[in-house]
Amino acid sequence: MEFKGRDIISIKDFSREEINYVFKVAKSMEPLASRGSQMLKGKILATLFYEASTRTRLSFESAMQRLGGSTIGFAEAEIASVKKGENLADTVRTVENYADVIALRHPLEGAARLAAEFSRVPILNGGSGAEEHPTQALLDLYTMVKERGKVDGLKIALAGDLRYGRTVHSLAYALSLYDIELFLVSPETLRMRREVLQTIKERIPVTEKTSLEKIVSLVDVLYVTRIQKERFPDPAEYAKVKGSYRVDLQSLNDAKKDLIIMHPLPRVDEIAAEVDATPYARYFQQVGNGIVVRMALLALILGAVD
Amino acid sequence: MEFKGRDIISIKDFSREEINYVFKVAKSMEPLASRGSQMLKGKILATLFYEASTRTRLSFESAMQRLGGSTIGFAEAEIASVKKGENLADTVRTVENYADVIALRHPLEGAARLAAEFSRVPILNGGSGAEEHPTQALLDLYTMVKERGKVDGLKIALAGDLRYGRTVHSLAYALSLYDIELFLVSPETLRMRREVLQTIKERIPVTEKTSLEKIVSLVDVLYVTRIQKERFPDPAEYAKVKGSYRVDLQSLNDAKKDLIIMHPLPRVDEIAAEVDATPYARYFQQVGNGIVVRMALLALILGAVD
Amino acid sequence: MEFKGRDIISIKDFSREEINYVFKVAKSMEPLASRGSQMLKGKILATLFYEASTRTRLSFESAMQRLGGSTIGFAEAEIASVKKGENLADTVRTVENYADVIALRHPLEGAARLAAEFSRVPILNGGSGAEEHPTQALLDLYTMVKERGKVDGLKIALAGDLRYGRTVHSLAYALSLYDIELFLVSPETLRMRREVLQTIKERIPVTEKTSLEKIVSLVDVLYVTRIQKERFPDPAEYAKVKGSYRVDLQSLNDAKKDLIIMHPLPRVDEIAAEVDATPYARYFQQVGNGIVVRMALLALILGAVD
Numbered sequence: 078m079e080f081k082g083r084d085i086i087s088i089k090d091f092s093r094e095e096i097n098y099v100f101k102v103a104k105s106m107e108p109l110a111s112r113g114s115q116m117l118k119g120k121i122l123a124t125l126f127y128e129a130s131t132r133t134r135l136s137f138e139s140a141m142q143r144l145g146g147s148t149i150g151f152a153e154a155e156i157a158s159v160k161k162g163e164n165l166a167d168t169v170r171t172v173e174n175y176a177d178v179i180a181l182r183h184p185l186e187g188a189a190r191l192a193a194e195f196s197r198v199p200i201l202n203g204g205s206g207a208e209e210h211p212t213q214a215l216l217d218l219y220t221m222v223k224e225r226g227k228v229d230g231l232k233i234a235l236a237g238d239l240r241y242g243r244t245v246h247s248l249a250y251a252l253s254l255y256d257i258e259l260f261l262v263s264p265e266t267l268r269m270r271r272e273v274l275q276t277i278k279e280r281i282p283v284t285e286k287t288s289l290e291k292i293v294s295l296v297d298v299l300y301v302t303r304i305q306k307e308r309f310p311d312p313a314e315y316a317k318v319k320g321s322y323r324v325d326l327q328s329l330n331d332a333k334k335d336l337i338i339m340h341p342l343p344r345v346d347e348i349a350a351e352v353d354a355t356p357y358a359r360y361f362q363q364v365g366n367g368i369v370v371r372m373a374l375l376a377l378i379l380g381a382v383d
Numbered sequence: 384m385e386f387k388g389r390d391i392i393s394i395k396d397f398s399r400e401e402i403n404y405v406f407k408v409a410k411s412m413e414p415l416a417s418r419g420s421q422m423l424k425g426k427i428l429a430t431l432f433y434e435a436s437t438r439t440r441l442s443f444e445s446a447m448q449r450l451g452g453s454t455i456g457f458a459e460a461e462i463a464s465v466k467k468g469e470n471l472a473d474t475v476r477t478v479e480n481y482a483d484v485i486a487l488r489h490p491l492e493g494a495a496r497l498a499a500e501f502s503r504v505p506i507l508n509g510g511s512g513a514e515e516h517p518t519q520a521l522l523d524l525y526t527m528v529k530e531r532g533k534v535d536g537l538k539i540a541l542a543g544d545l546r547y548g549r550t551v552h553s554l555a556y557a558l559s560l561y562d563i564e565l566f567l568v569s570p571e572t573l574r575m576r577r578e579v580l581q582t583i584k585e586r587i588p589v590t591e592k593t594s595l596e597k598i599v600s601l602v603d604v605l606y607v608t609r610i611q612k613e614r615f616p617d618p619a620e621y622a623k624v625k626g627s628y629r630v631d632l633q634s635l636n637d638a639k640k641d642l643i644i645m646h647p648l649p650r651v652d653e654i655a656a657e658v659d660a661t662p663y664a665r666y667f668q669q670v671g672n673g674i675v676v677r678m679a680l681l682a683l684i685l686g687a688v689d
Numbered sequence: 690m691e692f693k694g695r696d697i698i699s700i701k702d703f704s705r706e707e708i709n710y711v712f713k714v715a716k717s718m719e720p721l722a723s724r725g726s727q728m729l730k731g732k733i734l735a736t737l738f739y740e741a742s743t744r745t746r747l748s749f750e751s752a753m754q755r756l757g758g759s760t761i762g763f764a765e766a767e768i769a770s771v772k773k774g775e776n777l778a779d780t781v782r783t784v785e786n787y788a789d790v791i792a793l794r795h796p797l798e799g800a801a802r803l804a805a806e807f808s809r810v811p812i813l814n815g816g817s818g819a820e821e822h823p824t825q826a827l828l829d830l831y832t833m834v835k836e837r838g839k840v841d842g843l844k845i846a847l848a849g850d851l852r853y854g855r856t857v858h859s860l861a862y863a864l865s866l867y868d869i870e871l872f873l874v875s876p877e878t879l880r881m882r883r884e885v886l887q888t889i890k891e892r893i894p895v896t897e898k899t900s901l902e903k904i905v906s907l908v909d910v911l912y913v914t915r916i917q918k919e920r921f922p923d924p925a926e927y928a929k930v931k932g933s934y935r936v937d938l939q940s941l942n943d944a945k946k947d948l949i950i951m952h953p954l955p956r957v958d959e960i961a962a963e964v965d966a967t968p969y970a971r972y973f974q975q976v977g978n979g980i981v982v983r984m985a986l987l988a989l990i991l992g993a994v995d
Contacts, residue, residue, distance in 0.1 A: 119725025119757075123747070135478065139427055139455055142455065143425070149751055152457065163954070174748075342469070364476075437763055448759045451731075648779065
């Protein structure tokens, strides 16, 4: 397995074997995430975020710094080169001179792939369009493995906005590599995209639902996502579905004892604060797992571990 | 005295003994502020600034880097998680996974306290609402000690906007721990807040004035603050008081020879540029003292000194 | 030659001998640009960018980090101190407490010079007004030396917006120190500024043209610049000249075999993408040369090499 110099563009580029290997390295990063390391001393990560995302950007930067590397970058598109009309290919061929690896967040689908075609240094896709968010999918899977021992055999529900959320697209692909049963719970207008559905249905049993109600008691993992207002063409439609997929203590009455609830964050009110203190809640652990998974990817890609 | 793991939320949480201890450590930081140190190597400071503040943010970041640590963060609220409606508690429970200590600036009173309740890592209050700015109060006191030998026995005037300025609230509390005489000079509508007044009047003699004129010749320390336009509900009221508390060479004619003039900066025109070259001016020294005080706090809180 | 503590404000402050010395140091930096160095460990660079410029800012930050130093700063003027009305002199006297060297980009001519008058730490001019961009001129010259062996004897064309582009002003001054022949190609309304013209015409032969057509086949170096929309008072005027100075494969039919094409970037469409793959293109090499030239300046100014 060769990770050195590799671009991380899509979760679809990963085999189960490769995912397991990343997780093995991520596990070895856990002590380093608190005490630090000098493994990537002298190396620079550029975070090019054409769309603001505090969580993902800070997570990549923290991971790099925990390994002794340093960071440069920008946090939103309101920057000179973009205003001046520079295209992504030129920006990438510029920044490859400044850094050893680039983490890119971009509003357009295909942006990370395009960047990788032009860049001499590896590209880490930090989210492109509504399509892909591979490092999020990896940290989600890593959380399931860590919290439930293994992924095979689990009954998993993805709930909320399955149409516009890039996180659930990448995660659904990743889950389809495992022997699981998947429930997709969303309003009719926010159903999982057809192209994702087709691919995963060839591999695993998938059931679509429009209500959480009868699903909560069935599943081992409940993965909740925000219904993103900014993705709706019509605010009235948003108001109608908002709140329909809310998880609170009452909705968890019949939950399995060892259910885990996950969320890519930020949440608005789709998980009530009262759930945070229950043993079900794992969404803040996901954040911590994001650090070690990104440390593993950085170390692998830059050849500091093999 | 135990500082390791402690939140720095309010100057009211400090005893005189503790302040003295911080200053002792700050003094030991002075050589390190220029030549650097590796005391906090591998540690990460997150600066979460929901309100822009170049001075305070860069000061915290410089202090952390002078000690060999690194920094991540954001410089204003126009960021993804906030736009998406995430609450502060969730942001803090996320960022505690990325950093060993968090410096927070927030427009709401009580924000730093709330953050500390949710965070596993220490919170440094970099200013919350119009209420508290404890690290500024510490560096102001440190400047008085350094420039005047000690604080006890001084006659000190705080002038300008005493109602909306968070700096003067924290500083007034801190000064009330010492044996000083305090003059509060402000327009009627910008008088020191009642709750601050009540507390400090129980401890030290306080005189309120509406003009600097008869005060300048009396005091050892003249602490000037900006009259902040953005705090005024009515621009006409701002125009009326603006300029009434301006310090220039002429206003200093009868000043004591060893008077020191301080200002938390940025200033607009409340201190004339001609004052900068006088031996009274200490406002740029304050900035330098801010570095060593923040280095001391970071080193103490993270257990690098005890 | 003494560089320690020196401000880098204008290319006009450099002798040929000094430029050669900077290039000698830059050459020695080339291996360090990829493997890193700890030469400036513990040192801090502040990047104060009052005008957004991703390229120049990230280049300075990368150069500093490649030498083991760290960075603080802001990326645009929308920051607290500026909003609050602070003047540049105060900002500089503040930030000199936070950093060992300051890189400044400012929209006003003379800003870097003013900053240097007030600052105890060296100022690196990262572009001020339409006047000066000395580090860009140095990296441009370094690229010519590296790609063509030497500058003396070359026929060089500067094309595009010669009136508003700060890059070409600094570069024209620098080139006039060498024994070259210069062609200035621009629309009538965007001719090289009179004061620059006068100075350089005393030293080198200069020919002004309004079309690239007859020039391309004559020259050894074709330096193309963007015609910056934002500099035009009248958009109609922009539309008229836009595109007239475009370089594509066809326009290069009669080019010398060893012609090199340069551009300070970002480009919009003044060089067609089809040119990128030709042996003429050197604009992305310029970016890499910018790193080693800025590494050299930082190391010299901070006394890490002499």
